[in-house]
Amino acid sequence: MSGSIRVARLGKRFRAPADSTGAVTAGTTLRALDDVTFEVGAREVVAVVGPNGCGKSTLLRLIAGLLTPDEGTVDLGGRPVTGPDPRVGFVFQEPRLLPWASIRDNVGFPLRLADRPEVERQARVAQLLALVDLSGFANARPHQLSGGMRQRAAIARALALEPSVLLLDEPFSSLDALTRERFGLELLGIWERTATTIVLVTHSIPEAVFLADRVLMLSPRPGHVVADIPVGLPRPRAPEQVDTPAGNAVALQIRHWLADGAETSAAVHLEAERREHSDG
């Protein structure tokens, strides 16, 4: 089914980054992910949670086809992912808008790259701007908008080619607390109006509980799935549901698995991972 994701026995290694003296230890590799297997159904919302440096971002980039796996496979709707894939929309941690282009041109960027005709582009961009409530800002430059508005523009851009899967890499982390909560609601609103499957990486337990149908827990490096926690709160969701007994029970489970991981995780891992991902 289109929109479903199957990740089977996925593994990814990186060459060890140079140490502080600039010397690279020959042949050393870091295992970022090891034997990751899970499935996501069409229109499901799945949150990936794990300690710092467990390869969450790497996992998302493998699903998007930005990285090639060393082991295992990623299938979207039954077809393998072999490179950057038109069926995937990606939202980065930062908005990553082109600073010299208007919001209109930024949102329409994937359409331009796909050589869609001007008329179609115009119509689709107008639709997308309305979807993320930015219609009045088509001519604005990114730096004229607030952080939350910029991230909404980035979501609109990710949806431009009508992907069946939307991947979000800590999309809330650059936003302040108030904006975060509203942004979560908006994301769910967008999800209801579009037929997309969502996989999002997050650090925030309440966010995972509020947004997701299931929470995948990754272990410290090398990351693999240690728990698959169903959230089971009814939809449509409201932020208050996170504070119900059911919501708290899920949060407690997540916290339990995170604490488990923290015990085995060493500061060395964190430092290496920070360097490795410092560029994205």
Next chain:
Amino acid sequence: MNTAMDEREVAVGGVAPRRPLPSRRRLPGWLLALGGVAVLLVAWKVLVVVAGYPTFVLPAPEVVAARFVRAWADGTIEPYAAATIEEIAVGLVIGVGAALPLGALLGRSRLAEQVLAPYFVAAQATPILAVAPLIALWFGTGLLSMAAICAVVLFFPVTVATMIGVRSVDPRLVEMAAVFRATPRQRLLWVDVPAALPAIMGGLRVGVTLAVVGAIVGEWAGANTGLGVLINLARGSLFDTPLLFATLLTIALLGIGLYLLVVLAERRLVGTRT
């Protein structure tokens, strides 16, 4: 920008509100510039009067001004200036046309930089004054030769600026373009070039002023026309020092004009970013 800023605070369709600078009683910039010119002219005049230089050594400012106006009115300078402008224009097209692709190549490929950089720097370190006669020998004393010299002198700053500009492209934007399947050509056109544009325009600012120097040097080395030739005529066979100064003034104004043209183009192309 402040991420906590509420959306309603942003001016609709306009520019984000900017705090006015602390207002101090200050003269406008153009008045200060004009004042600087006035001080310079007065000092010049005082020097001429006090030291008693004859006109053929250092003409007084009003003599130069009068000669400048007359030489333009009677068409003495115009054909020479037109020739120099034409040389610079052709040189700009050739020089920039060659510098942009090479700069982009050097910026993208470390290998290309390692192989080409030594020649490139050696060529820049060789004084144009020494090379100009050679170029005149190969290309003759006409437009092509002078344009070639202009192209050579502006080639280096524009290439280096392009190289630095292309390298300064935010790798996060490159990854963004990759996720939306940009082809290499699309990436160059829609990400690399716009990102490099401020640096390229900076190189061009240096380049155009050097192109003026290049044209004059080339004309000195051997040419039939151009402002460099007029300088030689004014101090030589014509022995008209005020005309020499009027020509220098023309060259300076030409340089300023070209520089402002680049600044204007930069404002149009680069616009406002943060």
